[in-house]
Amino acid sequence: MNDMWISDPKVAEAMNVEYGRVDAMMPVREAIELILQQGWDEVAIIDEKGRMSGLVTKEHLVSSIYHGLDSAQSIKNLTRGQLVTTRPEEDLTKARDMMRDLQIGRLPVLDDQGQLVGILTAKDVCNGFSSKLWQQGEQLSAVMENITEAIQVIDCDGMVSFWNSEAERLFGIKGKDIVGRKLGDFMAEDLPLQAIRTLQTYRNVVGELDSGVPVIRNAAPVINPDGTAIGAVCTTADVSQIKLLMDKLNRANQRVRDLERFMIQKDTGDDVSFYTIDPKTLRLLEQARRVARTDATVMIQGASGTGKEVLAHLIHSYSKRADKSLIEVNCSAIPDSLFESEMFGYEAGAFTGGSRAGKAGKFEIANGATLFLDEVGELPLDMQAKLLRVIQEHRFYRVGGVKPIEVDVRLIAATNRDIAQLVREGSFREDLFYRLNVVSFEIPSLSARKDDIPGLVERILVKLGRLYDKDIDEVEPEVMDLFRRYDWPGNVRQLQNMLESIVILMEGAVISGQTLEEVRVLDTLTGSKGLPTREPDAAEAVPDDSLKKGVDQREREMIINALHHCHHNKSSAAKLLGIPRSTLYYKMKSLGIADDHVNLY
Known part of the structure; x- marks a missing residue:
């Protein structure tokens, strides 16, 4: 289990700066009178150079006189042994340990120049630690109250000792109602008690509250130095917003994948x-x-x-x-x-x-x-x-x-x-x-994937609408049915060219059967008899010797329609039909299509 690092208080935070100072040559009698008058517990003895040479307490002075000390002699005679000091920036813990090891009740505090800046007593040490613990307790309480996770602390018997405001919101139980009572009286306590029993930490346990809120839980035992558990801390995070964001992200990713796949x-x-x-x-x-x-x-x-x-x-x-x-x-x-x-x-x-x-x-x-x-x-x-x-x-x-x-x-x-x-x-x-x-x-070919035609028509019309600054609001179902039933020998290019012609020539915002007739593409879509192209019924007999004639007739009609649609421009007609221009020349010659009034460019 990892240690939690908390800042150690410094000596400067705990030392007493209100201390007595007496000249080293002052008689003991005068020093006692001054101490009693000022209410000091100890005084620092300052030599002729202004430096501290010793430290005596009120108790030490009184005890010395009681045991026969001449009160007329200088107070410097009471100093004995090496002076032990500390510094303001020293950790209070280290100073405390020094006082404990040397069995001294006070430490002078000297700055970098060796000047006395304070005195640290055992009482100051206790007050310093108490103050720091109170500050850290307040900070920890603020953190636990403002954290976005519900925090529950229980002892080894399952009694709740802490319950923050997020726990109140998430579980709907007030802290005043549950603290001091068993968690099991209000809800399942399996995870924190399991952490106590096994001395194991559980992380990122996914679950769901009775209210249906998705959560992620963590639980860890609180362990004594002797290795026994005295309780457990459990956190519960409401991940409903994260789940919503993940759902949105997944939908966005799916849209990206769809766009990559489809467009x-x-x-x-x-x-x-x-x-x-x-x-x-x-x-x-x-x-x-x-x-x-x-x-x-x-x-x-x-x-x-x-x-x-x-x-x-x-x-x-x-x-x-x-x-x-x-x-x-x-x-x-x-x-x-x-x-x-x-x-x-x-x-x-x-x-x-x-x-x-x-x-x-x-x-x-x-x-x-x-x-x-x-x-x-x-x-x-x-x-x-x-x-x-x-x-x-x-x-x-x-x-x-x-x-x-x-x-x-x-x-x-x-x-x-x-x-x-x-x-x-x-x-x-x-x-x-x-x-x-x-x-x-x-x-x-487009004829092999006719389910693509509605989507293609929609996307091409959006592009053409922007290109020609036109609003195309609707393609009537009958027209879309014609598009789906037509074989599109020129494939997507022919579809694009036909839609471009329709958009350029049409009036209004709806593509209807009348629109197709007005812009002269209806015959192309329906064939020479005005009927949609279709496969012959299986029962219909097609004489073998008429197959080539039928194919030639169909090609002739398509070429004538394309030339008519393109105002007899061979290059445009070839593009519309999806064939090279040289092939168009060959077909026109072999099918006997007149070359009169045909523009080459």
Whole structure:
């Protein structure tokens, strides 16, 4: 059991400063008369240099004369032996022990210059300790009354000897009613009595009062020097407020976890969100965050518009390279002839039309950071070989360069193509596929997680409302049902683009079926006959030879609707459909869609 340290009183707090002083040459007779006249119990004898040379008491003087001392002689003759002194800053306990050991009743108190500043008597020692104990008792009482825990003190028979105001509040029992009586008459006394029986201290015992208040209790025995217990102290803390705060903290932490799981913001500033409640997609996001902390190469697959770029930004933002930019390369947007110079850079004078100072390529810019290869399935085979060499050797040469450049780059690749199928077809290198496919994620299409649609719509509309300074108060249930039943071939990107078009063109604050018709998106959502798209019934017979015609007809309708919606702008229509512009050209040609009045940009 640890000692409790309490400050020891000092000699200066107890010494008597009202003492008698007589000259060393004063006759004993005069000294006695002065002592009796002043009522002193003792006098200090001061020599010709002003220093104390001795100390005599009234009793000593009277006894000496009684035994035949010549009262005419100087009082200095009464001093004998070595003068024992103490100092004002000395602990009173140490001074007391000195007096006890030397069997003396008084101690002169001298300062640093040897001057007498007081006299300490046995009575002063007792008064000093009593005063200090009273002060400490008052302080301890104030502490115990103002502490935020209920304090109960009992003796070994369970009789209550102390009960503070917090105990009155917590247990609803007044101190005047319980002090001096057995604790067991009012409540269970198991913990403090157990501390007495076992001589053990019990800490942080969680429990609940009969009133339902959650508490934490502590109990410790009060032990005599001989090792026996004479009682116990028990504290009871009301932790209901702490429990409320912990509940609030847990709810806040849960909200943070939900936000981390459900809403991941890109760090490019365009406020694109990745929201999901789909269990499969949630697992994907959790795995992505774990992978992000490594430097493993990641392959992200998924249809256009599912959020591959967003996931790439997520992985980068959780990585140890997050303090640097994510360098993005759209492999399908760079002409084959410029691909090598874009990826690896070129030296000055490497080719006509290039910068005179040369130029760093994407790999060089991404040194120490992350390089995102979007649409990696579009890489030409010769560039695939060069990319593989950089991944293997961690170095490359600029176009026209002779000095190798060492790089430390983390790669994330993404594609909407079936890379494994491309490998089987021979249009994608198998060795590069395995290098890029160390960790693979496939993002489900929006049609596979339609429960996400209401949440996505809500969040996208909030963002668009702020962007265009519009209040969108409601999406009517019929409209939300249309959104849920539509297949969204362009996935989340198509949903975002359609909602943006609706917000820009609509009047009012409610998105209704009439709104969809007015802004010309109803046909897209319902199909050419004005009915929601649906899967055919199992009982409906679909002739085998009509399947391709049906698919072609559906694609034709979708492309025409997209072109109409985008005012015949091919780039916008391709984005709306979630396909590359080159694919749109091919589809228009193969499906016989006229190119008249179509704007290229």
